Amino acid sequence: MKRLIIVPDGMADHPVAALSNKTPLAYARTPVMDRLAAEGSCGRFNTVPEGMEPGSEVANMAIMGYEPDLYFCNRGPLEAASMGVELKPGEIALRCNLIHTVNGRILSHSGGDLEPEEAEEVISALNSMTEKGDVQFYQGVSYRHILVLRHHNARIQCFPPHNHLGSLTGELKILPQGEDPEEKETADLLNRLVAKSAGVLQGIPWIREKARKGERFPGLIWPWAPGESPAFPTLVERTGLTGGVISAVDLIKGLGIYAGLEVIPVDGATGNSFTNYEGKAMAALDALRRLDFVYLHVEAPDEAGHDGDVELKIKTIEDIDRRLLKPLISEVEKTGMDIRIALLPDHPTPVEVRTHIREPVPVLIWGRGAGRDDVVEFSEEAVFSGRLGTFSPTSFFKDFFF
């Protein structure tokens, strides 16, 4: 039997007054999701353990069966893995934003969308300021890059820039978490690099020009989400199954890499609402001919949630139904593929909250061994009466894979 998990990121939501108090998922036209719910079994899933931040890394770890309490890993090393940066023992990786600052305040977590050649110039300038070969910047996409430190300690407290808009950067110094001198050394090094980066960035003529014209510009580096390479048992080790991951997002691809999944590229997978839905469906079907399992992640509803754009959120959900699920299920049925499919968001990103929250998400399981219950619609409310009940962060994996 083949297995497929489809994760529309951040799709779950709250009732919205303008939608007659329906959620975007309940309001959207989703005939395929509703049919799968009617033919399969539904329930809810607590993807984020009590006391943990509802980040996509935590929630997707739980869906992949890595108990976040045991395996938690920051996004730095996960994104690094997705960019082909392997960490050796003792090395730590951090996400390194280029942020927009004016008069010492963070105005945006993004110093503007950089073209690849602009990013290359910035990263090369940053690498030329580094100390004793202990520091290496790696080029990512746009304002999102990676910083690797050799022989340093990841037990430091960093500040995600999107959570500190308007704050003075001088009040957000990276701190050691404990008394270990190595932690303090790492924090001091990072604070020095941040301070030095202002001058390095200002030395680049097109950055000065953007600043002069009042456009967004990279004013400072901002390292956060530090971590060492995580030690995950792979899917093959846990289940004997081979698998692949399809996502436009480095964080999810990195999780997949550490889970031993093959990264399956899809042309035009962008992470936003213009993503190639049909291409993702076809890539998943192709991969399932070779592999036992595919993890198919779609970022678009999360972006709409962060933008607080209810119309766009509904559109992304309808697109997933019509342009991804419909051709996928049709092909599964045409070819008689023996398969079990789970559909669930990783966490809610409600349009009125505009960020992730910790709340159970709706889940449906369809296909071989899924059983059937009385739920006939896929929505946050309809799944309450489903026969699957509420999965804990650890129980979904066992149910779905065994």
Ligand SMILES: [Zn+2]
């Ligand atoms: Zn997410």
